[in-house]
Amino acid sequence: MEGFTPLRPSAKLADEVTSALAARIASGELMPGDRLPAEKELGVSLGVSRSVVREAISRLKHDGLVETRQGAGAFVAGPQSAKSFRLQPTGADVAPDLAHIFELRCEVEAGAAAFAAERRDAADLVQIEAALTAIQLAMEAGRDGVAEDKALHVAIAAASGNPAFVRFLDFLANQLEEAIRAARLNSLKVAGRPMAVQREHRRVVEAIQAGDSAAARTAMAAHIRAAAQRLGVAR
Amino acid sequence: MEGFTPLRPSAKLADEVTSALAARIASGELMPGDRLPAEKELGVSLGVSRSVVREAISRLKHDGLVETRQGAGAFVAGPQSAKSFRLQPTGADVAPDLAHIFELRCEVEAGAAAFAAERRDAADLVQIEAALTAIQLAMEAGRDGVAEDKALHVAIAAASGNPAFVRFLDFLANQLEEAIRAARLNSLKVAGRPMAVQREHRRVVEAIQAGDSAAARTAMAAHIRAAAQRLGVAR
């Protein structure tokens, strides 16, 4: 018989429509400048109400993928007007490659450490030192210390004096955790060799304390690469 | 006289509501786990219909800022569930600092060049060389060559073998152009000293051709920093 695909109840209709439209744009089926079908028309062709279509288009508009003009219609926007960055684009079905994310993170994290070595002030150094000892205490207490590890990286990024580093690294770290969970890897960042991890941390912090930008960069890059290898996602 | 703000007709209601809610979340007025007012309630308190509120919440949900449970309500999500990265967060009113964006771009672009030097294949080298000569031709023809310049950077990023670099650098470049336009700077990237720019390009390309990862990194970093200085947005 078949004949019905009443839409998985778990996935909301607006999500489905958003993905469908985004996929059509990403695939090139809809080119920049093209007009989308009218909301009413999209509704009947997809079998959903106009409200659902409006929510989906509203999301795409917010991401800069489409632009709407009242009375005229909705148009595919050029790639230069994207307002948000996603590691997994909306319409995509494949998960992003963990190794690729790690490489991106490695560059940014190393850069943040280098800037931190140049610009850190007394308050930054206090924060960094405190985070380092917090990891030590967590390890000695038998806990995994992932929260403390995260705090150290945040403190270093903050010492760079560039909030864009802080926000982007936070975003990347969260996406990484999500992807690691999805891949069912051992999520404990410091699992296996907590001593080695802490040694890497100390090298980074010492370089920042010494104001050695180049050393901070290489030490942090080595740390991130080692983390990727511990997870088995290195190149 | 002033006295009236009957909603700017240019700004759509859904945009306003989205910004208002995002600002409340960013400011900490709404903490993770907090429940948002009911849609109906938000509608009356903001003076808009429930459809508008739904569109706004739908956007925030898509960005991972809130999560909704049917029958329960809409809740502020933790910062770890963000699904998109924006240089200018939704509720923010201040434009991001150009120097900060340039620093972030510098790190990623330099990293992409370094990976390109390690991994480029024959096809990549052809693309890169073609882009370099295209810039030369554009300059000799008296055109600004910004499109050709962009193509070179895309080719280098693609040669890195990491699509995350390509997509993020594309995002950053577009955001940078947008911010430069908004700041009313001279948007011509190669304005002033096209010869110097091309010399910088050639150094990067030669390092990639030679497979010298470290040289490609430093050359690209110098190029981006010089570009920032030409715009007068360096530190």
Place this chain on the structure above:
DNA sequence: CTTAATTTGTACGTATGTATT
């Protein structure tokens, strides 16, 4: 220039499934 048709923007009403009390 005026008129009419189309389309988005906004508002409101209703029904249903779900969660909480």
Place this chain on the structure above:
DNA sequence: CAATACATACGTACAAATTAA
């Protein structure tokens, strides 16, 4: 179990803007 609150979804209606006749 029952009642209430809420998100989800659909439908209708009108205003505002655009476009074409």
